[in-house]
Amino acid sequence: MVSHATDVETTKRPLTDKPLLRVESVTKRFGGVVALSDVSFDVLPGQICGLIGPNGSGKTTLFNCISGIYRPESGGIYVDGTQVVGTKRHRMAALGIGRTFQNLALFRSMTVRQNVLVGAHHLGHSGFVANALRLPSAGRDDARATADADVLLEMLDLAPVADVLVAALPFGTQKRVELARALIGRPKLLLLDEPAGGLNHGEVEELERLFLAIRDRFSLAILLVEHHMTLVMRVSDKVVALEFGVKIAEGRPAEVQAEPEVIRAYLGDTVERAHEAA
Numbered sequence: 001m002v003s004h005a006t007d008v009e010t011t012k013r014p015l016t017d018k019p020l021l022r023v024e025s026v027t028k029r030f031g032g033v034v035a036l037s038d039v040s041f042d043v044l045p046g047q048i049c050g051l052i053g054p055n056g057s058g059k060t061t062l063f064n065c066i067s068g069i070y071r072p073e074s075g076g077i078y079v080d081g082t083q084v085v086g087t088k089r090h091r092m093a094a095l096g097i098g099r100t101f102q103n104l105a106l107f108r109s110m111t112v113r114q115n116v117l118v119g120a121h122h123l124g125h126s127g128f129v130a131n132a133l134r135l136p137s138a139g140r141d142d143a144r145a146t147a148d149a150d151v152l153l154e155m156l157d158l159a160p161v162a163d164v165l166v167a168a169l170p171f172g173t174q175k176r177v178e179l180a181r182a183l184i185g186r187p188k189l190l191l192l193d194e195p196a197g198g199l200n201h202g203e204v205e206e207l208e209r210l211f212l213a214i215r216d217r218f219s220l221a222i223l224l225v226e227h228h229m230t231l232v233m234r235v236s237d238k239v240v241a242l243e244f245g246v247k248i249a250e251g252r253p254a255e256v257q258a259e260p261e262v263i264r265a266y267l268g269d270t271v272e273r274a275h276e277a278a
């Protein structure tokens with residue numbers, strides 16, 4: 001029998017130069033507003049890509065285009081070579097796209113373990129009838145999901161609260177539950193929407209350690225939308241910067257941070273906020 005740890009590790013992919021995520025000339029408009037204009041970039045397996053930009057620069061719109069919430073007017077989005085534009089949202093997990101949400105989307109009256117297991121739903125291969133009749137193949141799916149859940153609960157330091165109702169847990173712990181729920185679906189691409197929002201300094205440091213461990217263990221491509229600049233610059237292998245829907249920089253964190261366009265975009269944003277606050 002395969003050990004639990006080995007079982008989850010089978011999701012590890014060999015590192016190649018073939019992009020896991022390819023965003024190709026994506027344009028998205030809302031009426032007269034061009035939220036994304038001809039945006040292109042790649043993310044390789046095993047890479048964390050930070051997506052940055054001032055408020056309203058198009059980060060969430062791009063995220064929503066990748067995860068099937070919005071359909072871009074033009075351009076292509078490929079996950080492991082498969083075009084995902086136009087795919088229904090509920091099919092995204094089966095295509096290998098996992099995500100977490102800015103404002104958590106957990107079942108609050110369920111335990112941590114139950115919430116995590118929800119993320120394995122699409123992996124069952126035994127089908128509706130086998131599940132309804134509780135045939136042995138359905139039992140095997142359950143056993144595999146339970147084993148994977150145990151590994152992830154341990155890895156994300158959730159084992160001690162596995163049987164606690166989510167509603168009773170601090171926000172930072174709930175964020176780790178969302179991460180475990182996304183990971184149990186064995187995503188190739190993990191989309192993280194402002195994971196550090198609402199966390200304290202220690203929790204952000206813990207998150208940094210976790211992201212690196214997750215990337216290394218599963219060789220995922222991770223796209224990280226985050227305002228916490230220190231976190232982005234420390235964990236990202238590459239950074240893409242947007243302003244008014246246009247890509248203004250792409251490269252290693254230090255390169256992007258030093259880019260005059262990026263400095264100008266952020267300073268402008270800070271000055272505007274200072275004016276608003278005055």
Ligand SMILES: Nc1ncnc2c1ncn2[C@@H]1O[C@H](COP(=O)(O)OP(=O)(O)OP(=O)(O)O)[C@@H](O)[C@H]1O
Pocket residue numbers: 030033034035053054055056057058059060061062
């Ligand atoms: N559903 C929508 N309807 C109309 N306009 C929208 C919609 N969603 C976004 N926009 C507009 O598109 C542009 C990009 O917004 P988006 O939310 O993607 O930016 P963002 O970089 O995620 O901002 P923030 O950092 O504040 O979350 C903005 O001008 C915004 O007002």
